[in-house]
Amino acid sequence: MSHPALRSHARLPGFIQSVITSYGEGHHDAPSGSALRVDARPLRNPPDDPAVRERMLHSTGLDPEVRHYVMATRGAEQLVDRSVHRALALLRHPAPARGGQLHRVDVHVLCTGGRHRSVAVAEEIATQLQTVGVGCEVEHRHIDRPVLYRWVPQLTEHEAAVLQLLARGNSYTEIATALRVRSQTVGLLVARLRGALRARTAAHAVAVGYETELLPARPRAGSLRRSTSDRSGCE
Numbered sequence: 001m002s003h004p005a006l007r008s009h010a011r012l013p014g015f016i017q018s019v020i021t022s023y024g025e026g027h028h029d030a031p032s033g034s035a036l037r038v039d040a041r042p043l044r045n046p047p048d049d050p051a052v053r054e055r056m057l058h059s060t061g062l063d064p065e066v067r068h069y070v071m072a073t074r075g076a077e078q079l080v081d082r083s084v085h086r087a088l089a090l091l092r093h094p095a096p097a098r099g100g101q102l103h104r105v106d107v108h109v110l111c112t113g114g115r116h117r118s119v120a121v122a123e124e125i126a127t128q129l130q131t132v133g134v135g136c137e138v139e140h141r142h143i144d145r146p147v148l149y150r151w152v153p154q155l156t157e158h159e160a161a162v163l164q165l166l167a168r169g170n171s172y173t174e175i176a177t178a179l180r181v182r183s184q185t186v187g188l189l190v191a192r193l194r195g196a197l198r199a200r201t202a203a204h205a206v207a208v209g210y211e212t213e214l215l216p217a218r219p220r221a222g223s224l225r226r227s228t229s230d231r232s233g234c235e
Contacts, residue, residue, distance in 0.1 A: 015135040017091060020107040022061070022122040023141040024114025026148045031141060035106035036090070038083045038125070040117040041198060043073040047116065047147060048211065060143050061119025070120040080121060083107065084128045091134065114142030153212055159193045160214070162186065167206045167215050 021031045025041075046056035046069055059066050070076060090105040107125060111117035119140050126136040155163065158179070165175045172190070176183045190202055197212075199205035209215040 016104070016137050017134050018087060018105050018107060018126075018129060018136045019139065020109065020122045020126050020129075020136055021139045021141055022109045022111075022114060022118035022143070024112055024118065024145065024148065025110050026112045027114060027142050027145060029141070030110070031108055033106060035108040036083060036086055038079065038107060038109040038121060039198075040070075040079070040109055040111045040121045042200075042204060042208065043070050043076050043079070043111075043117045043121070044211075045111070045117055046070070047113075056116070057147060060115050060140075061117065061121075061123060062140075062143070066116055067120040067123060070117050071124060076121070080124045080128065083109075083121075083125050087125070087129060088132070088134070113148040114140070114145060115147060119143055153196050153198075153208070153214065155193065155196055155214065158189055159196060162189045162193055163197075163205065163209050163214060166190070166202055167209060 021035070023030055046052050046059070046066055052069060056063070056066050056069065061067055061070060071080075087105050087107055091103065107122070109118040109122040109125070111121075122138055122140065126138045129136050161179060162175060165178055170178065172183050172186045176186045179186070181189075190205070194200070194202065194205050197205045197208040199208050206215070
């Protein structure tokens with residue numbers, strides 16, 4: 001039986017067109033070389049969820065339950081599909097002459113600790129590539145490393161205020177009025193906030209804010225309905 005950290009998805013022995021490596025950025029030991037970079041950090045992380053933490057903390061993304069949990073995150077399937085399409089596009093691109101060497105496209109998938117999200121996503125990408133005939137080898141660089149403590153972003157007072165206002169649905173103009181700054185300044189603050197939270201968009205920054213508990217937990221739909229009916233009964 002092969003070591004779980006190195007798994008072959010090749011359809012033909014030796015016919016490897018892609019090496020997919022998962023790793024944890026928190027270990028400061030990223031794989032080297034040219035590769036597609038896939039960031040799995042926005043996905044749900046089992047150790048951060050009190051409902052599954054005890055059960056999944058010491059499992060990995062190779063566990064079907066953990067893999068399903070990670071891939072059930074909104075946007076996870078799109079992340080994998082986009083990565084697979086990019087890899088296939090590069091594989092179809094004419095390769096430069098390399099003395100007969102096989103054209104290869106590698107993929108580096110990262111999360112914080114390299115045990116749950118990046119492993120699950122790397123396996124999912126490999127499965128989809130193998131399904132269309134691409135020989136893959138998957139290496140899980142940090143799967144046996146200790147679980148890292150949760151990443152907690154550090155925000156300035158102004159960035160935290162912008163995050164709160166974005167979460168309430170305020171526009172840039174409304175935020176500028178509330179903070180008594182120019183609209184251009186709000187744009188700069190949002191850009192800094194996105195960088196601090198490793199977010200792609202302002203909406204993604206709000207999502208990360210909830211995930212890292214910088215924002216209070218969202219009220220449940222049932223709670224909203226109850227509070228609405230309570231108010232209507234008082235009026």
